[in-house]
Amino acid sequence: MKKILITATASLLILAGCGQKKVASKPGEEEVKITATLPILTEKVDENAVQKKRLEFPTAEDGTTTVQTLTYQGDQYLTFEIEVISPLTEELKKSVEEVGVAETNTRLKASLDEDENYKAATAVRGFTSNIEVLEDQRLKNLSTYNFQDLDLEGIRNNTYFQGSGIIEMSEVKPSKFLEVRQSNGAIVTDAP
Numbered sequence: 001m002k003k004i005l006i007t008a009t010a011s012l013l014i015l016a017g018c019g020q021k022k023v024a025s026k027p028g029e030e031e032v033k034i035t036a037t038l039p040i041l042t043e044k045v046d047e048n049a050v051q052k053k054r055l056e057f058p059t060a061e062d063g064t065t066t067v068q069t070l071t072y073q074g075d076q077y078l079t080f081e082i083e084v085i086s087p088l089t090e091e092l093k094k095s096v097e098e099v100g101v102a103e104t105n106t107r108l109k110a111s112l113d114e115d116e117n118y119k120a121a122t123a124v125r126g127f128t129s130n131i132e133v134l135e136d137q138r139l140k141n142l143s144t145y146n147f148q149d150l151d152l153e154g155i156r157n158n159t160y161f162q163g164s165g166i167i168e169m170s171e172v173k174p175s176k177f178l179e180v181r182q183s184n185g186a187i188v189t190d191a192p
Contacts, residue, residue: 048074051174054191055181063087068181069191072174077147080169084141088133096137104133121160126150 055068064086071078095104112118122129126149130142152170155161169177182188
């Protein structure tokens, strides 16, 4: 028993003597202290903060521009806006020439109110759409999806939304969605 106690004590003394060697600083050398940060906590705070990202796509050959704004918190989508500004169709150009922008917008709204597909789409809970002719004679289509109230089943069953990608979007995390959009040519920045 004494041998074990003596051996253990000797081992502790040897190990204690093998600690880091203290070196005196040379004149002119600064001692650098390393401070630890907690990036995990910082990331958690960022994950819980509401994020708003602007996705701007390259202008299409016909002059159409698409800007999307995504608001999310962690892995939960809050809102998604799609703004598409495109050249006017010949029919709308002719209408603007004949009656002006204001009257063309009135007629466009009346026409949309009679369109069964458009009416069914705007009846879907959580979706809004505004289509108007701008003063610079371009067409602006602003669609907003409020994911807090969005009827995904209504979107799935409505032909107006075919090809919109909203259902697929809802099945992936916002970070993955942004990554895919970037790979498709979007420039992603923080939105104001």
